[in-house]
Amino acid sequence: MFKKVLSIIIWMIALFIETLSLSLVRADIPHKFWIIISGFAISLLLAVAASKFWISSFKYDKTKVSNEEKRKRFILENLYIYVSIACFIPLGFYFILSKSIDKRIKNSVWLEMVMLIIWISYIVMTVK
Incomplete structure (x- = not known):
């Protein structure tokens, strides 16, 4: 049970770091590109660690x-992969298709969706 809770906490931290990195897209700071790439790398490593903890909590004699x-x-x-796909991708499409949201925010949501799909597909490929 401890590994499952730890996995969920690490997964949430990874999502937070990824969202925080994407929020820097509109910021005007030096070395923005490298900060965003570093944020994605850290969140990806945390997500892979969370997946390893989650799977190790289900060890059994097959x-x-x-x-x-x-x-x-x-x-x-x-x-957790199914939950991510079920929650975040439809939410992103809602923001993209909503007429009340301005163009700049829609562009960052598109970027969020692309990064989330790449992130989830990488995790799906690494899970054994």
Whole structure:
């Protein structure tokens, strides 16, 4: 249980760092590009660490478990990926399609969506 809670906390910190990095897109600061890239790298490393903690909390002997139980455990092992896709991508599309939001914010939401999709696909590829 501790590993699951730790994984969720690390995942939330990674999302916060990624969102904070994207908020710098509109800021006028020196070396903005490298700060944003560093923020994405840190959030990606935290997300991979969170995925490793999450999966290690589900270790079991696969030879003694039925196929149905293996399927259920696989879904639980990858639950945070499904939750991210289910929550953040539709929310991003809402902001993109909303007529009450100005053009600059929509452009940063597009960037957020692209980075989130790249981030999630990288995590899906690294999860075993």
